[in-house]
Amino acid sequence: MTEKEKHTEEKIAEAAREVFIEKGMDGARMQEIADKAGINKSLLHYYFRSKEKLFNFVLSKIMSIIGSRLGVIMQEDVAIIDKVKAFVDLYTDLLLKNPFLPNFIFNEITRNPDGLIDRFSTANIKPGEFIKPLERQLKKEGYSINPHDFVLNLLSMVIFPVAGRPIIQILLFEGDSSAYKKYIVSRKESIVTYVMYALEGYRIKQ
Amino acid sequence: MTEKEKHTEEKIAEAAREVFIEKGMDGARMQEIADKAGINKSLLHYYFRSKEKLFNFVLSKIMSIIGSRLGVIMQEDVAIIDKVKAFVDLYTDLLLKNPFLPNFIFNEITRNPDGLIDRFSTANIKPGEFIKPLERQLKKEGYSINPHDFVLNLLSMVIFPVAGRPIIQILLFEGDSSAYKKYIVSRKESIVTYVMYALEGYRIKQ
DNA sequence: GTCTATATGGCGATAGAC
DNA sequence: GTCTATCGCCATATAGAC
Known part of the structure; x- marks a missing residue:
């Protein structure tokens, strides 16, 4: 059967x-x-x-899902700040639902990075392929920022506060769980604002 | 003896x-x-x-060192952007020397967050104590940004790119190790610039 | 395909000699 | 304080009945 x-x-x-x-x-x-x-x-x-094979199966599947979502957003034909907004919304929700996810991915990959390239290809993720279109778009919209900085800063601000939840919840919210969650949701807006303000500084003067 | x-x-x-x-x-x-x-x-x-006691000893010691360094920087009597610069410099170097550190801390604490409050007190870290002076300073220098956003965005941009090295190195630098390292060092400057530009947007118009 | 029973190996921890 | 030898447990993995 x-x-x-x-x-x-x-x-x-x-x-x-x-x-x-x-x-x-x-x-x-x-x-x-x-x-x-x-x-x-x-x-x-x-x-x-074996346990190892089961693990590899699970990890590859997760990376595939995450990667494909990112690809869809990056390819849409909208202004860069709207891509930022879509990205922040989508991944904040994803991370709130799966708080262990970033740690898990980082951790397992950091401790065994050898198979990573294979994993990317299995997950149908093409490293480097999205950076050039992004660079073009930033330039076209008049921002002189290094695209690597742009991408990494955004990823950082979205993922890190969720990955480090236990520490941050205590360090900034005295352990108050609902205050923490409320704050993370509020970051959906504040991150976009922060990025927008930063981009202003990189605007090429005409 | x-x-x-x-x-x-x-x-x-x-x-x-x-x-x-x-x-x-x-x-x-x-x-x-x-x-x-x-x-x-x-x-x-x-x-x-036992293994557990050894582990706790190690983790507490690490957190203590990290926390005290942060305290020193925050208490210095300099402009906020100079604190940012000092923080970025110090922690970038620390993280380059100990690339496994953030993952380790996040991971272990996420999986066993119960003892965290005790750990902070053992490590002589007082949660929440540094946020109010920071809030005052930001206001005094004319920036209307939420201090939580300010702190978290900075922490994120410094720590995340190092914590996620294996992924980022492949995703953005095609696995080229020296290109990655060079880039992380270059972020010492670019993060400060990024924060400075963002802060400009939050400046209260007089 | 799904179960019970068992093999096999590795790891944390202890006993005890020196 | 430091070592050798060993215990006891637990986790992965396999054998074999149904």
Whole structure:
């Protein structure tokens, strides 16, 4: 029964995704994944030969989803500040729903960067391909900023405050969870404003 | 011999620091720490009763060092943009020397945030204490920006590009390590410029 | 395909000699 | 304080019945 296979495989993948993201490769336990998927531990090995293979499957899938979303936004034919706005909105929501995600990705990739290039190609992400169109657009709209700076500063301001939630929540909000969340949502606007103001400084005088 | 004790204890702490930062709590092996310290595995347990205690010792010490550096900068009596410059310089260098650091801190704290408040007090960091002076200074210099935004955006832009090195190095520099490093150093200036331009937008018109 | 039972290895921790 | 030897546990992985 291919139907049933598909069902079980998906349940495993979903459970594995949750556990791996929360606990990391080393911290995750096959038993916990099996429990969460409502199946037996040895079935994991039946579907995915080893923990490592299961992990790679999960990580590649996640990166693929994230990458494709980014691609869609960058290719739209709108002003740069509207791309910024779309990006901030989309990723803030994504990160609020998956607070462990950035840490997980960074962590696992940092500790095992060897397979990264393969992962990108598996996930259909072409490094460097989006930077040149961005550079053209910035120039066309009259901003002399280095596109690398532009991209990284934006990514940083969106991702970092969510990735570092526990620290930031205590350091800036005395541990108040709802105050933190409210603030992160408010950043959807304030980041766009901040970027807009910064861009003003880079405007080429005519 | 207290001299010898100190010596061994420090060797252990140093080795543990390196291994924990690189591998994380779960990934680290007591054997590897012992090897790196040039001693026997059971000596680890003689000095620090368990892996967990050793880990806590290491993490608290790291946070203490980082926190105190930040405190010094914030308290200096200079213009806000000069504080930004000092912060960017100091932490860029620190992070280039310890690229695994931010990931390590985020990761371990995210996965076990319970002891964080204790850790801050052990490390002599007083959450929230630096935000009010900063708010006053921003207002005094005529900038109407939310101090939380100001701090977080700065932290983000400094830390994120180093924390996410493997991804960024491939995504933006086609894996070229020296191009990446050169770029990170160049950010010492470009971040300050970016912040300065952004602040201009927040200047209260007189 | 799915289960139970078990093999296999590795790791943290301890005992005990020196 | 430092070592060798070893315990006991737990996690991944496999064998084999159904």
